[in-house]
Amino acid sequence: MKAAAVSSLAANTWWAEAKTATNAQDSRLMFAGTQTGVSSKGIYAFRWDPSNGELKELGLAVESDNPTFIALSPDGKHLYAANEIDQYEGTKSGSVSGFTIDRAGAKLTHINTVSSAGAGPCHVSVDQTGRALFCADYSGGSAASFHIDQTGKLSEPVSQFHYEGHGPVADRQEATHAHRATVTPDNHYVLINDLGLDCIHIYHLDPATAKLTPNDPQEWSAKPGSGPRALRFHPNGKWAYCLNELTSTIDVLAWDGRTGKLTSLQHVELMPKDYRGESAASEIVIDSSGHFAYAAVRFWDRVVTLSIDPSSGKLAQIGATSCGGKVPRHMTLDPTERWLLVANQASDNIAVIQRDSKTGKLAETGNSFPLIKPQCLVFV
Template sequence: MTNKNNKYIGYIGTYTKGESKGVYSFTLDTDEAKILDVKLAAELDNPTYVNISKDNRFLYVVKKEGENGGVAAFSIHESGELTSINSQLVAGSSPCHVSVDSKSKVLFSANYHKGEVVSYLLDETGSISPAVSVMKHEGSGPDPRQEKPHTHYAGLTPDENFLAVVELGIDALITYSVGSDGTLTKAKLLPLKGGSGPRHLVFHPNGKYAYIMTEFSSEVVVLTYYPEDGHFTEKQYISTLPEDFAENNQGSAVHISSDGRFVYAGNRGHNSIAVFRVDAFSGELSLVEHVSTEGDWPRDFALDPSEKFIVASNQESGNLVLFSRDDATGRLTLIESDIAVPYPVCVKFLNE
């Protein structure tokens, strides 16, 4: 399902305004270096973030329905087509991030507007239970946009003993322990630079380091992770922007190559991907290059399973962009930038 004749299936989460109607699918042909067969895979409101179970059986997505918001489950067919399983919705805004454990037992969502993280149990069919834990945050930050908590990311640590939650509204990384029944218990809190607006996080494959992308200060924060008790310490802050860029920018996504040698960070405003080399001994970063995303407001991007390519999504210009990736240098080369998808904001491939 993931790789037929060097073709990989991917999914695009969108804002459903303009012509957008939901989750879109596409195929990346790595032999031809082309994105093919972009089509609507599931019709629903504002599926702005999607994630896929490790076994590629299920796709989980944030969902809005009228005045309610929550999460929805879909089964993934061999063809890549989606069939709805169920959803769990409650009154209020929908989440902005969703993730799932490696055994497809527990689902997590982060809600920006509510400032909370939620856990749900999953059954063998992929169906989502009502919420098991709802953890609300408190506080604010120095930036006017930090008037209250704004939870932006919730993902498991590599050992899956803890949930790492990135809190943009209060400039913090909060760690929760995860019970066998999916319940969350607050374990640790790491304050980050005031007004930085931490947004997303990715772990180094060695499990020792993590990288946070900040939205307001446009930096990558390098962290050391301590699995004994789930706490983190700061190692480095490095800008994702050229020194002479003074216009508005908001950091977006952060991803890492599976060999742990390169980190990629998105800039909305500068409209670029910053490429960083990872020091093998310290985990710290040094800039390699900035590459234009050939569009406006690159909200997300993804390395394909072969990691020979990156697909980026420009939210405001409504286009996907395909780059080839040099695995020796980390550098990106533009291949095509005219693949139309309305308001694309999240890119995920089926797992290899």
């Protein structure tokens, strides 16, 4: 079954409404998911001051087992976490957890936890109705969907897909590695980036039930050995940007919401031609105006700034700036979009870098705030 297309106007309206809702809430609370261990116990809360780019740690919001990616519900009432573990209740699986947000107390109250139906879940996302959640399991090479009831409680998996095969990079693509579950702007499809198989799996979504069914075409294929990791849509809903971890590149893709098809438009190199060290691209962010994109590259430890052509969606590199630490795992723009916040895993800090919204350029230096093994940053 093919979904009817949603117009660019509808896609733009959705993005405008989302931005308006954020501004209306005057969001100044931020949660950070971490890689847990001796010194880190779960999800931490911070108070954000956009006037000077300052974070004040408010402490542990909730204990949670390795919540390496977190996602906010559309109504801002619930937060969901991918618990990146390989064993859950005696089975070879990770888990997904839901929490109710206490904004005044900067705390999270656990709702429930369910199996992710695959080991090592590394990403979660929520659809626009707030009634469906999706996860990608890295080490399990799988993806699943879940229904969310009115209280925020997660169901057992509604749909699950376990992939088979490998890619040409022996040490990183020895098996499938689902890395990202992205809901399309029209809320009709879910796209699963598969780092191990060099593709994006495409599924049709029934928002009422959270059920996923394979689309026709079933996937988009990247260049062999690319390792598609992250995906972001342009605010106009017409273009998508696939960040490839293994080659530190970006594929610019055209999205056809009528057929659920991705078409390659441009392949962009992020690294300098004379660079000979290790690199692994990790995250891409696009501003709400759709004029600029930012890509983080680990081990090179830079954030690359790119301009977006308003007529074609193609990218042009503006420059590269220090990520303010080591091994940038995740990053996000603050609600004012005057600051870029980067979770630096190896240096145990969150870097706050000032951004010029007119030119897109980032400051050469920024503020730094300590947090053990930060993995994901979400404003609520």
